[in-house]
Amino acid sequence: MTSSNQPKRFYKKAGIEPIDGGWTVALDGRTIKTPGRAALTLPSERLAKAVAAEWNAQEEHIDLLAMHLTRLANVAIDRTEETRDDMADELARYCETDLICHIAETPDELAESEESHWAPVRDWAGDTLGVNLVSVVGIVASPQPDASLNAARDHALGLDVFRLTGLVYGAGLYGSALLALAVEQEAMSAEDAYEVSRIDEAWQAEHWGEDAEAKAATENKRLEAKALGVWFRALA
Structure with missing residues (x-):
């Protein structure tokens, strides 16, 4: 995916917050949801910090394909239990x-x-x-x-x-x-x-x-x- 069709970075900072069942990532204080619109509930603070680091590492555009932890988390939450x-x-x-x-x-x-x-x-x-x-x-x-x-x-x-x-x-x-x-x-x-x-x-x-x-x-x-x-x- 080239920068021309990558979404522009729209937030200043990614952080983590406790949530029912674990931890989540927040972009400028707004918590992330998965593509399936579920809460991005991560089982450990360490994983939440690692996912937040991916978001903080993005530059002018967001390279979703390179955000491996975020993608794994989305699959785990949206798809794995059903499949x-x-x-x-x-x-x-x-x-x-x-x-x-x-x-x-x-x-x-x-x-x-x-x-x-x-x-x-x-x-x-x-x-x-x-x-x-x-x-x-x-x-x-x-x-x-x-x-x-x-x-x-x-x-x-x-x-x-x-x-x-x-x-x-x-x-x-x-x-x-x-x-x-x-x-x-x-x-x-x-x-x-x-x-x-x-x-x-x-x-x-x-x-x-x-x-x-x-x-x-x-x-x-x-x-x-x-x-x-x-x-x-x-x-x-």
């Missing part, structure tokens, strides 16, 4: 084709790097959550155990709307349910999980180069991962 079952199913689908279950066929150097970073996460998910996924060499997925898919789904269904929103968002960002689960469970930082998810991409860039568009996309995803880390730390 909880669908989101749990989505997490299970990520398990079926989880990035860190697909080891490169060649070269050996890349495959070894992937396994050294990915195998511990797979082991952690199996030991901690009962999500034991089968790894393969190559891109053709192996059928995953129903018990593991059900364990991932049940875990998702047991989360509050804010944690569930962050979890499914992370699975999409990483291409991996297991990395997202590790972040949600504080077994791994969101930033480290992103770097682990792009081992193949980083290897390709190191050996064959990377164009400006790809670099920009990587940096944007790093910002998303950083925001996701703030999100989960604020929910802790």
